[in-house]
Amino acid sequence: MKDLPTQPRDLDGNPVTPGLPMAMLAEITHRCPLACPYCSNPVELTRAAEELPAEDWARIFREAADLGVLQVHISGGEPGARRDLAQIVASARDAGLYVNLITSGIGITRARLEELDQAGVDHVQLSLQGIRPDMADRISGHPGSWDKKMGFAGWVAEIGFPLTINAVVHRQNMERLPDMIALAETLGARRIEVATVQFHGWADLNRKALMPTREQAVFARQVVNDARTRLRGKLVIDYVPADHHAVYPKACMGGWGSTGLNVGPDGSVLPCHAAGSITWMRFENARDRSLSDIWHLSESFNAFRGTEWMPEPCQSCDRKTLDFGGCRCQAMAIAGDARATDPVCSKSPLHAQVVARAEADAATDTTADTAELIYRRMKKTRELQG
């Protein structure tokens, strides 16, 4: 195992100053009963045999709290796929962390949810794939998912957890956004996160079916603005807009290696959940090193810290400390260069090309009934060997 550098430096060797992380995403498993075609997990999924045991998670949570992390988002895959989920939750609370449970609601019974209440889950975030059984079951690739989710939401309310609805929007469902917000109200949610599909990994394989049109992006923005006014003090709406139709890119992770870190099922520690798509980057593992060393000294976390690494047009741009040049993974995917200006930025030389491709994808003739979706599934062992 190679030693870590002794000083934090970006990928050009410029000195950088790491801050402290606030939040950690703990993807404790990639196993999931659902098969959503825009899943944020990598296309190469980690198998059950490679998953960290609960004792390792307990140590990682203590290291995270010592490092300054305040909140952990326990996610997957479906975290409920791990039988020791309650033990993992309890160890996060013991470390002093605020525990968000991000779940599909599938496979967690009422009794288990009560166990998770005892273990100390602070907040439940439930994903919904549609506002009715047909769409929900089709997008999730799981017949019966809708009924199970509605049952789960009812238990969440009965036990009294604060609830956030997690709604991913894309071309197939964007017109139903007002209904999705109304459903969140009906379910008694305090918050709804409306996130336009981010075109990495699985979602990128399904661009033609999922890319929203410009009109849809404008519509969604208007729906969100109106609902925020109408539901002030009743329902909080967090919104991730469609960046392919925006003028400026999203602020990737609020700045690379600035506020958050992601630990995968096998203990790999990434600056963001999609960072594995930067194929030349080497990632450390929490089995081998402390989170503090990885956060402060690893090449991956320091690569894009600060602003010195930025090329033009970012380097002379007055927005460079607002959006940090956008998403590194998107730069990698579209420009073939992780340090390039995010190609969705209107100042990128690739912007016209990105818009043309997005519009062509969005114009692809697919309807909810006929679109071919590539579902997120783990490869069978036989396929791996073959």
Added chain:
Amino acid sequence: MEPLIRPDDIPYLPRGVRLQQDRVRGIRVLQAPERAMQLDAIGDAILSELDGRRSMAAITGDLAARYNAPSEQIAGDIRDFLTGLIERRMVFLKPLEIDAEDQP
């Protein structure tokens, strides 16, 4: 816009929202679903008063007395601060309960 909070309302921190010491940074924070908010001394003082029993008016009176400040000013500070948190659903309100029986 309609004021979200009135003098008779009892503000409280709902389940999933808690005041906490951030031992690494040495600050006070309000932890809530997907949010951790750094508090200054005034914010911490106001939120520490939310016991789920006293109304806005009662809390205002207590803080005005403790800090020897005009209650109109204190009321404005509390209202502005709590309104932001009510909008983010980090503080809830319940109406002042009036005892049904006339107790001595």
